[in-house]
Amino acid sequence: SYMEQELRSQPGTWREAAKIGGADGPLPGAGRRVAVVGCGTSWFMAQAYAALREGAGLGVTDAFAASEAFLGAGRGYDTVLAITRSGTTTEVLRVLEEVKGRVPTVTVLGDPDTPATELSDATVPLPFADERSVVQTRFATTALALLRAHLGADLSAAVRDAEEALTAPVEKEWLDAEQFSFLGTGWTYGLANEAALKMREASQSWTESYPAMEYRHGPISIAAPGRVTWVFGEVPEGLEADVARTGARFVHHDRDPLADLVLVQRIALERARARGLDPDNPRSLTRSVML
Ligand code: F1P
Numbered sequence: 001s002y003m004e005q006e007l008r009s010q011p012g013t014w015r016e017a018a019k020i021g022g023a024d025g026p027l028p029g030a031g032r033r034v035a036v037v038g039c040g041t042s043w044f045m046a047q048a049y050a051a052l053r054e055g056a057g058l059g060v061t062d063a064f065a066a067s068e069a070f071l072g073a074g075r076g077y078d079t080v081l082a083i084t085r086s087g088t089t090t091e092v093l094r095v096l097e098e099v100k101g102r103v104p105t106v107t108v109l110g111d112p113d114t115p116a117t118e119l120s121d122a123t124v125p126l127p128f129a130d131e132r133s134v135v136q137t138r139f140a141t142t143a144l145a146l147l148r149a150h151l152g153a154d155l156s157a158a159v160r161d162a163e164e165a166l167t168a169p170v171e172k173e174w175l176d177a178e179q180f181s182f183l184g185t186g187w188t189y190g191l192a193n194e195a196a197l198k199m200r201e202a203s204q205s206w207t208e209s210y211p212a213m214e215y216r217h218g219p220i221s222i223a224a225p226g227r228v229t230w231v232f233g234e235v236p237e238g239l240e241a242d243v244a245r246t247g248a249r250f251v252h253h254d255r256d257p258l259a260d261l262v263l264v265q266r267i268a269l270e271r272a273r274a275r276g277l278d279p280d281n282p283r284s285l286t287r288s289v290m291l
Contacts, residue, residue: 002133003202003279007265010138011162013129014145014155014258021149026106026122028079030058035075035103037066037095038083039289041136041194042143045083048190049147055186056151063190066091072098082107085130085139086288087114096120108143133280134287135201137265140194141258148258161259166266173249174267175274179227180205181219181248182264183212188233188257195230195264202279203271212236223248230264232257 021027028034034053036046043065050063064071066089071080080103084092087109096105096119107120110130117123129142145155180199184192189211196209210219213236215229223229225247231239235252243250253260272279 001269001278001280002131003135003137003265003269006131006133007137007262007269008166010141010262011159011166013126013138013142014159014162016128017126017142017146018149018155018159020124020126021146025124025150027124027147027150028059028081028106032078033060033076034062034079034081035069035071035077036061036063036081036083037069037071037092038063039066039089039091041140041197042083042085042089042092044190044194044197045140045144045147046081046190047193048144048187049081049083051187051190052148052151058151066095069095071095071103074099074103077103079103080105082116082120083109083143084116085110085136087111087116088288088290090289090291092116093119108146110139134282134285135198135268135279137198137262141261144258158256158258161255162262165255165259165262168263170263170266170270174228174251175270177226177228177249178206179222180207181215181222181227181229182207182209182232183215183229183239184209184232184257185212185234185236191232191257191261192230195232195261198261198265198268199271201282201285202265202268203275203277204283205268205271212239215239216242220246232260 046063050061053061112125182192182195192209196207199205223246230251
Protein backbone atom coordinates (compact mmCIF):
# COMPACT_ATOMS: atom_id res chain seq x y z
CA SER A 1 0.00 0.00 0.00
CA TYR A 2 1.00 3.63 -0.40
CA MET A 3 0.58 4.13 3.33
CA GLU A 4 3.23 1.50 4.01
CA GLN A 5 5.72 2.89 1.47
CA GLU A 6 5.16 6.40 2.71
CA LEU A 7 5.52 5.65 6.40
CA ARG A 8 8.67 3.61 5.72
CA SER A 9 10.32 6.54 3.94
CA GLN A 10 10.09 8.74 7.04
CA PRO A 11 13.60 8.74 8.40
CA GLY A 12 14.83 9.93 4.99
CA THR A 13 12.20 12.64 4.56
CA TRP A 14 12.96 13.95 8.07
CA ARG A 15 16.62 14.22 7.16
CA GLU A 16 15.71 16.27 4.08
CA ALA A 17 13.39 18.49 6.08
CA ALA A 18 16.01 19.12 8.75
CA LYS A 19 18.27 20.64 6.09
CA ILE A 20 15.55 23.02 4.87
CA GLY A 21 14.41 23.93 8.40
CA GLY A 22 17.95 24.61 9.50
CA ALA A 23 18.55 27.10 6.69
CA ASP A 24 17.26 30.67 6.39
CA GLY A 25 13.75 30.84 5.00
CA PRO A 26 10.32 32.40 5.43
CA LEU A 27 9.40 30.63 8.69
CA PRO A 28 8.71 33.06 11.57
CA GLY A 29 11.71 34.25 13.54
CA ALA A 30 12.02 34.92 17.26
CA GLY A 31 9.71 37.48 18.83
CA ARG A 32 6.85 37.21 16.36
CA ARG A 33 3.36 36.38 17.58
CA VAL A 34 2.28 33.42 15.47
CA ALA A 35 -1.09 31.78 14.80
CA VAL A 36 -0.73 28.28 13.33
CA VAL A 37 -3.68 26.74 11.47
CA GLY A 38 -4.51 23.42 9.87
CA CYS A 39 -7.21 20.76 9.66
CA GLY A 40 -7.14 17.19 10.92
CA THR A 41 -3.60 15.83 11.07
CA SER A 42 -2.20 19.21 10.04
CA TRP A 43 -3.97 20.87 13.00
CA PHE A 44 -2.33 18.37 15.36
CA MET A 45 1.09 19.19 13.91
CA ALA A 46 0.21 22.86 14.46
CA GLN A 47 -0.51 22.09 18.13
CA ALA A 48 2.83 20.35 18.54
CA TYR A 49 4.76 23.19 16.89
CA ALA A 50 2.93 25.86 18.90
CA ALA A 51 3.88 24.18 22.18
CA LEU A 52 7.51 23.77 21.08
CA ARG A 53 7.92 27.33 19.82
CA GLU A 54 6.30 28.96 22.80
CA GLY A 55 8.18 26.61 25.14
CA ALA A 56 11.45 27.68 23.51
CA GLY A 57 10.63 31.30 24.40
CA LEU A 58 10.41 32.41 20.77
CA GLY A 59 7.09 34.18 21.11
CA VAL A 60 3.37 33.66 21.60
CA THR A 61 2.30 30.76 19.37
CA ASP A 62 -1.29 29.56 19.24
CA ALA A 63 -2.66 26.65 17.23
CA PHE A 64 -6.16 26.71 15.79
CA ALA A 65 -8.29 24.30 13.83
CA ALA A 66 -8.58 26.39 10.65
CA SER A 67 -12.37 26.27 10.89
CA GLU A 68 -12.22 27.90 14.35
CA ALA A 69 -9.43 30.40 13.80
CA PHE A 70 -11.44 33.63 13.16
CA LEU A 71 -8.33 35.66 12.39
CA GLY A 72 -10.10 38.27 10.26
CA ALA A 73 -9.06 41.25 12.33
CA GLY A 74 -5.59 39.78 12.78
CA ARG A 75 -6.14 39.32 16.52
CA GLY A 76 -2.69 40.72 17.26
CA TYR A 77 -0.74 38.03 15.42
CA ASP A 78 2.29 39.04 13.32
CA THR A 79 2.33 35.89 11.19
CA VAL A 80 -0.16 33.21 10.22
CA LEU A 81 1.47 29.86 9.56
CA ALA A 82 -0.69 27.33 7.69
CA ILE A 83 0.05 23.63 7.37
CA THR A 84 -1.68 21.70 4.58
CA ARG A 85 -0.53 18.68 2.61
CA SER A 86 -2.98 19.18 -0.23
CA GLY A 87 -3.01 22.97 -0.40
CA THR A 88 -6.72 22.74 -1.20
CA THR A 89 -8.45 22.33 2.19
CA THR A 90 -11.35 24.80 2.23
CA GLU A 91 -11.05 26.01 5.83
CA VAL A 92 -7.31 26.67 5.44
CA LEU A 93 -7.86 28.61 2.22
CA ARG A 94 -10.53 30.68 3.98
CA VAL A 95 -8.10 31.71 6.72
CA LEU A 96 -5.47 32.66 4.14
CA GLU A 97 -8.05 34.68 2.21
CA GLU A 98 -9.38 36.35 5.34
CA VAL A 99 -5.99 37.66 6.53
CA LYS A 100 -4.57 38.47 3.09
CA GLY A 101 -2.97 41.92 3.08
CA ARG A 102 -3.37 42.24 6.87
CA VAL A 103 -1.12 39.59 8.36
CA PRO A 104 1.86 37.99 6.56
CA THR A 105 1.24 34.31 5.82
CA VAL A 106 3.56 31.38 5.29
CA THR A 107 2.31 27.93 4.33
CA VAL A 108 4.06 24.59 4.75
CA LEU A 109 2.61 22.33 2.07
CA GLY A 110 3.14 19.16 0.08
CA ASP A 111 2.02 20.19 -3.39
CA PRO A 112 3.19 23.73 -4.25
CA ASP A 113 1.03 23.90 -7.40
CA THR A 114 -2.22 24.53 -5.49
CA PRO A 115 -4.48 27.42 -4.38
CA ALA A 116 -2.67 27.69 -1.02
CA THR A 117 0.45 28.94 -2.83
CA GLU A 118 -1.57 31.62 -4.64
CA LEU A 119 -3.04 32.84 -1.36
CA SER A 120 0.15 32.77 0.75
CA ASP A 121 2.84 35.44 0.96
CA ALA A 122 5.47 32.71 1.26
CA THR A 123 5.57 28.90 1.18
CA VAL A 124 7.80 26.08 2.29
CA PRO A 125 7.02 23.24 -0.11
CA LEU A 126 7.87 19.67 0.87
CA PRO A 127 7.12 17.82 -2.40
CA PHE A 128 9.40 14.94 -1.36
CA ALA A 129 7.05 14.30 1.57
CA ASP A 130 3.78 14.54 -0.39
CA GLU A 131 1.68 11.37 -0.37
CA ARG A 132 -0.75 9.30 -2.40
CA SER A 133 -2.47 7.65 0.55
CA VAL A 134 -5.52 9.46 1.94
CA VAL A 135 -4.24 8.81 5.46
CA GLN A 136 -1.32 11.14 6.17
CA THR A 137 1.86 9.77 7.66
CA ARG A 138 5.09 11.24 6.33
CA PHE A 139 3.84 14.67 5.25
CA ALA A 140 2.72 15.47 8.78
CA THR A 141 5.81 14.20 10.56
CA THR A 142 8.12 15.74 7.98
CA ALA A 143 6.43 19.13 8.34
CA LEU A 144 6.92 18.90 12.10
CA ALA A 145 10.53 17.76 11.65
CA LEU A 146 11.13 20.84 9.50
CA LEU A 147 9.59 23.10 12.14
CA ARG A 148 11.58 21.46 14.92
CA ALA A 149 14.78 21.98 12.95
CA HIS A 150 13.83 25.61 12.43
CA LEU A 151 13.51 25.95 16.22
CA GLY A 152 17.08 24.74 16.50
CA ALA A 153 16.53 21.06 17.32
CA ASP A 154 19.11 18.49 16.21
CA LEU A 155 17.05 15.73 14.63
CA SER A 156 19.74 13.08 14.28
CA ALA A 157 18.51 11.13 17.33
CA ALA A 158 14.89 11.37 16.10
CA VAL A 159 15.95 10.02 12.69
CA ARG A 160 17.81 7.12 14.32
CA ASP A 161 14.85 6.40 16.58
CA ALA A 162 12.50 6.41 13.57
CA GLU A 163 14.70 3.82 11.87
CA GLU A 164 14.48 1.71 15.00
CA ALA A 165 10.69 2.24 15.26
CA LEU A 166 10.33 0.83 11.74
CA THR A 167 11.83 -2.48 12.83
CA ALA A 168 10.52 -2.66 16.41
CA PRO A 169 8.09 -5.53 17.00
CA VAL A 170 4.37 -4.73 16.78
CA GLU A 171 3.01 -6.55 19.80
CA LYS A 172 0.02 -8.85 19.52
CA GLU A 173 -1.62 -7.09 22.45
CA TRP A 174 -1.68 -3.85 20.41
CA LEU A 175 -3.24 -5.60 17.44
CA ASP A 176 -5.93 -7.19 19.60
CA ALA A 177 -6.63 -4.25 21.94
CA GLU A 178 -10.23 -3.06 22.14
CA GLN A 179 -9.38 0.60 22.80
CA PHE A 180 -6.40 2.99 22.99
CA SER A 181 -6.00 6.19 25.01
CA PHE A 182 -3.04 8.29 23.80
CA LEU A 183 -1.61 10.85 26.20
CA GLY A 184 0.99 13.60 25.95
CA THR A 185 2.25 16.76 27.61
CA GLY A 186 3.26 20.00 25.85
CA TRP A 187 4.16 19.26 22.24
CA THR A 188 3.52 15.54 22.64
CA TYR A 189 -0.18 16.22 23.30
CA GLY A 190 -0.45 17.09 19.57
CA LEU A 191 1.25 13.77 18.80
CA ALA A 192 -1.25 11.94 21.04
CA ASN A 193 -4.11 13.55 19.12
CA GLU A 194 -2.51 12.51 15.85
CA ALA A 195 -1.91 8.93 17.02
CA ALA A 196 -5.58 8.63 17.98
CA LEU A 197 -6.71 10.08 14.63
CA LYS A 198 -4.36 7.76 12.69
CA MET A 199 -5.83 4.67 14.32
CA ARG A 200 -9.38 5.87 13.63
CA GLU A 201 -8.75 6.85 10.01
CA ALA A 202 -6.73 3.82 8.94
CA SER A 203 -8.27 1.06 11.03
CA GLN A 204 -11.58 2.35 12.42
CA SER A 205 -10.27 1.68 15.90
CA TRP A 206 -11.80 3.21 19.03
CA THR A 207 -9.25 5.69 20.33
CA GLU A 208 -9.16 8.79 22.52
CA SER A 209 -6.48 11.32 23.42
CA TYR A 210 -5.91 13.66 26.33
CA PRO A 211 -3.27 15.86 27.93
CA ALA A 212 -1.57 13.35 30.24
CA MET A 213 -2.53 15.06 33.50
CA GLU A 214 -6.17 15.40 32.36
CA TYR A 215 -6.46 11.63 32.01
CA ARG A 216 -6.97 11.20 35.74
CA HIS A 217 -9.78 13.74 35.75
CA GLY A 218 -12.34 11.36 34.27
CA PRO A 219 -11.10 9.65 31.10
CA ILE A 220 -9.20 7.00 33.08
CA SER A 221 -12.61 5.49 33.84
CA ILE A 222 -12.41 3.95 30.33
CA ALA A 223 -9.13 2.12 31.15
CA ALA A 224 -9.60 -1.63 31.65
CA PRO A 225 -7.99 -4.98 30.81
CA GLY A 226 -7.71 -5.44 27.05
CA ARG A 227 -7.28 -1.69 26.54
CA VAL A 228 -4.10 0.33 26.13
CA THR A 229 -2.92 3.62 27.64
CA TRP A 230 0.00 4.96 25.58
CA VAL A 231 2.09 7.94 26.72
CA PHE A 232 4.21 10.06 24.36
CA GLY A 233 7.13 11.85 25.95
CA GLU A 234 7.41 12.34 29.68
CA VAL A 235 5.30 10.29 32.08
CA PRO A 236 3.84 12.42 34.89
CA GLU A 237 4.54 11.08 38.35
CA GLY A 238 2.04 8.50 39.54
CA LEU A 239 0.34 7.98 36.19
CA GLU A 240 1.78 4.55 35.50
CA ALA A 241 0.62 3.21 38.87
CA ASP A 242 -2.86 4.65 38.39
CA VAL A 243 -3.17 2.99 34.98
CA ALA A 244 -1.79 -0.30 36.33
CA ARG A 245 -4.61 -0.42 38.91
CA THR A 246 -7.21 -0.40 36.10
CA GLY A 247 -5.72 -3.48 34.41
CA ALA A 248 -5.09 -1.53 31.18
CA ARG A 249 -1.75 -2.02 29.46
CA PHE A 250 0.56 0.97 30.05
CA VAL A 251 2.90 1.75 27.14
CA HIS A 252 5.79 4.20 27.13
CA HIS A 253 8.96 4.16 25.06
CA ASP A 254 12.20 6.05 25.48
CA ARG A 255 12.57 6.86 21.79
CA ASP A 256 11.99 10.37 20.41
CA PRO A 257 8.20 10.97 20.62
CA LEU A 258 7.88 11.73 16.90
CA ALA A 259 9.58 8.39 16.20
CA ASP A 260 7.15 6.69 18.61
CA LEU A 261 4.33 8.03 16.41
CA VAL A 262 5.87 6.02 13.55
CA LEU A 263 5.27 2.85 15.57
CA VAL A 264 1.61 3.84 16.05
CA GLN A 265 1.30 4.40 12.29
CA ARG A 266 2.52 0.82 11.82
CA ILE A 267 -0.01 -0.47 14.34
CA ALA A 268 -2.78 1.41 12.50
CA LEU A 269 -1.67 -0.19 9.23
CA GLU A 270 -1.51 -3.70 10.74
CA ARG A 271 -4.92 -3.34 12.37
CA ALA A 272 -6.38 -2.12 9.06
CA ARG A 273 -4.97 -5.18 7.31
CA ALA A 274 -6.29 -7.53 9.96
CA ARG A 275 -9.78 -6.07 9.37
CA GLY A 276 -9.52 -6.23 5.58
CA LEU A 277 -9.53 -2.41 5.28
CA ASP A 278 -7.64 -0.38 2.66
CA PRO A 279 -5.83 2.41 4.50
CA ASP A 280 -5.18 4.20 1.21
CA ASN A 281 -8.94 4.62 0.74
CA PRO A 282 -10.58 4.73 4.17
CA ARG A 283 -14.32 4.84 4.69
CA SER A 284 -15.91 8.33 4.51
CA LEU A 285 -12.60 10.15 3.93
CA THR A 286 -11.10 11.95 0.97
CA ARG A 287 -7.53 13.11 0.43
CA SER A 288 -8.57 16.70 0.88
CA VAL A 289 -11.82 18.08 2.27
CA MET A 290 -13.31 20.75 0.00
CA LEU A 291 -16.75 22.32 0.20
C1 F1P B 1 -6.08 17.78 6.15
C2 F1P B 1 -7.00 16.57 6.36
C3 F1P B 1 -6.24 15.31 6.72
C4 F1P B 1 -7.19 14.15 6.93
C5 F1P B 1 -8.09 13.94 5.73
C6 F1P B 1 -8.71 15.20 5.28
O1 F1P B 1 -5.57 17.84 4.87
O2 F1P B 1 -7.88 16.91 7.40
O3 F1P B 1 -5.49 15.50 7.89
O4 F1P B 1 -6.45 13.01 7.18
O5 F1P B 1 -7.38 13.33 4.70
O6 F1P B 1 -7.75 16.29 5.20
P1 F1P B 1 -4.49 18.86 4.40
O7 F1P B 1 -5.03 20.27 4.58
O8 F1P B 1 -3.26 18.67 5.23
O9 F1P B 1 -4.29 18.50 2.96
